[in-house]
Amino acid sequence: MRLLMLGGTEFVGRAVTDAALERGWDVTVFHRGRHAPPPGVSALTGDRTAGDRGLAALAESGRGWDLVVDTWSGAPAAVRDAARLLSGRVGHFSYVSSRSVYAHPAAPGLDENGPLVTGASPDDGGDVPYDRAKRGGELAALDAFGDRALLARAGLILGPGENIGRLPWWLSRIDRGGPVIAPGRPDVELQYIDARDLAVWILDAAADGLHGAYNTVSRPGHATMGELLEACVRTTGSDAELRWTDPEVLLAAGAEPWSDLPIWLPPGELYDTLHRGGHTKAHAAGLRCRPVEETVADTWTWLRALGGTALRRPDRPAVGLDPELEAKLLAP
Numbered sequence: 362m363r364l365l366m367l368g369g370t371e372f373v374g375r376a377v378t379d380a381a382l383e384r385g386w387d388v389t390v391f392h393r394g395r396h397a398p399p400p401g402v403s404a405l406t407g408d409r410t411a412g413d414r415g416l417a418a419l420a421e422s423g424r425g426w427d428l429v430v431d432t433w434s435g436a437p438a439a440v441r442d443a444a445r446l447l448s449g450r451v452g453h454f455s456y457v458s459s460r461s462v463y464a465h466p467a468a469p470g471l472d473e474n475g476p477l478v479t480g481a482s483p484d485d486g487g488d489v490p491y492d493r494a495k496r497g498g499e500l501a502a503l504d505a506f507g508d509r510a511l512l513a514r515a516g517l518i519l520g521p522g523e524n525i526g527r528l529p530w531w532l533s534r535i536d537r538g539g540p541v542i543a544p545g546r547p548d549v550e551l552q553y554i555d556a557r558d559l560a561v562w563i564l565d566a567a568a569d570g571l572h573g574a575y576n577t578v579s580r581p582g583h584a585t586m587g588e589l590l591e592a593c594v595r596t597t598g599s600d601a602e603l604r605w606t607d608p609e610v611l612l613a614a615g616a617e618p619w620s621d622l623p624i625w626l627p628p629g630e631l632y633d634t635l636h637r638g639g640h641t642k643a644h645a646a647g648l649r650c651r652p653v654e655e656t657v658a659d660t661w662t663w664l665r666a667l668g669g670t671a672l673r674r675p676d677r678p679a680v681g682l683d684p685e686l687e688a689k690l691l692a693p
Contacts, residue, residue: 362386362387362428363425363426363427364386364427364428365389365429365430365451366389367409367431368432369390369391369392369398370396370397370398370399372522372523372524373457373522373559374432375399375522376522376556377560377564379399380557380561382399384564387403388402388403389403389422389426390403390405391405391418392405392406393409394406405422407419409433409439409443410435410436410439412442416442416443419447420446425450425451426450426452427451427452428451428452428455429443429455430455430456430457431443431498431502432457433456434459434491434494436481436485436489437489438484438485438501440497440501440502441483444504448505452509453509453510453511453572454502456498456502456513457513457559458495458496458512458515458574459492459516460634461491462477462495462499462514463476463634464477465630465634466631466633468633469633469637470637470638470639471638473639475639478496479493480493480496480497480498480500483497499574508573509572511563511572512573513562513563513566513577514574514575515559515577515578516577517553517578517635517636518554518555519624519660520556520557520660521557521659521662522556522663523556523660523671524674525674525680526623526677526680527623528623528624528657528660529660529664530681532593532596532657532664533669534601535590535593535594535597535599535601536599536669537601539600539602540601541590541601541603541604542611542616542691543590543606544605544606544608544611545586545605545606545611547587547588549587550581550584550636550637551582551583551585551589552578552579552582552635552637552640553579553583554579555651558650562577562646562647562648562649571646576640576642578638578643580640580650583650584653586625589653591603592654592657593661596657606690608627608628611627611690614690616686618631619631621683621686623680
């Protein structure tokens, strides 16, 4: 198989690239040149935000591919321009989208037929809201490839290479040891996807010619908050003591769910939207999710290889609880 990866040097894109190389596929990576391309790929360089000029290397290559995978999350013009350029040269287009495209609030168990946000126009530039940008990207992919387009609507993505900082923050904090604020209750169910499981499914689905939308996420309760944090304690070998704290106490102190306390959400509409979504269609199509212990251990190995500090996407804010606020919450 010949794969064109748009991106391919960070997190999900890198996971897709690595999975394809492990299969012996012929992989071309088109990227901006900010990071070194993975060994074993052909590399083309260009900036998709520069319109046709930025796609020159891709246009002039004259190559064709069996499939292309795109993870773009900004203004959808980049998806539109690339998809139009490639529609006659690529057999299948997989777009890594998001369950954020569903209108909020999304009911528990919502499947792929749920109501959607209005997609941003490809003519919209600047700071397009994430949900509308992703839906706009979906529409651009469908416009160019029709029933040759696969929309992988991922949920929370974790695993080695994470450049948002959620699981890396928990690992680093727990590694420091001592009392650690653990939000809510340990039996709160989580729903997420390891980037490597997402990558494997996308390649399998594309090779099989699947098209349309799939919620690519684990079942609700694939892990609990307690299982995740306890795995962090075991993996790091830390003496950390998890102090489970009621949501009301955390909120009253000004601790923000999801950002200050990554991954965690208190009960309510947002929790239902992000941790209780429909998942059966993708699982029926072969999606398999590895145990939380493996995701945590491999992320820790990767983080330690980097010296303990992971690179973070410049367009995303830092996450994690302020030490002063944590000390206040831990005080007797």
